Amino acid sequence: MPGDSTSEPAAVRSQRLDLVLSMRTATPADSAVVHALYEHNPQYFDIISIPLPTTDEVATELAAAARDERRVIELVCAPELTGVELDPRLRDRDGPGWVVGYLDYKLDYPEVGDATVNLLLIHRAARERGVGRNVVQQLEERLSGRVNRLLASIYGRNLAARRFWEGLGYRYAIDARPVVEWYGKTLL
């Protein structure tokens, strides 16, 4: 069935929207699609008080991640969203679907045995449908057994992000306010 990747190990079905999500590693060749995703979600950059990164800056970031064996940047891909016309620049160059999210995390950070999500960004057209929750659940499953504690760093005054992570069972863990707060959860 087109767009049906349930046999893929990385795929997970969203309970709320019945979407099949898949994740793939981002490379510098994905800088345009990541930049397009950022352009459609400028509010996040307002919250953290930084200008929207340029395509070149995104490429530099993706290249830095590719060189860092502990840093992982993944794209969240989904088939067509019913009733939503997405920017053609968000079409996944590596598969039949669309890029609807970005996940950036680092292993053994801040301590050995930890992992920290630096950014989870879901396209606003795909929000509040369970996509973010499913991405985190999928990450927890993948890291379980090799990571003791998964953390999320929340920059700026981002109340929505706090509610999101708290709703997934993450609790206040490290205080580095006013710049960043860390929420964490022990993985079994």
Ligand SMILES: CC(C)(COP(=O)(O)OP(=O)(O)OC[C@H]1O[C@@H](n2cnc3c(N)ncnc32)[C@H](O)[C@@H]1OP(=O)(O)O)[C@@H](O)C(=O)NCCC(=O)NCCS
């Ligand atoms: C935070 C974010 C990732 C959530 O993604 P999402 O796909 O909309 O989240 P989900 O639909 O999976 O929601 C999961 C839970 O979080 C809650 N939640 C999501 N967004 C929320 C918001 N703005 N305010 C309060 N609760 C929220 C949902 O109610 C849901 O709870 P439920 O499952 O009990 O109903 C998304 O809003 C986003 O990309 N924000 C911009 C980037 C950002 O701030 N990232 C967080 C810093 S790492």
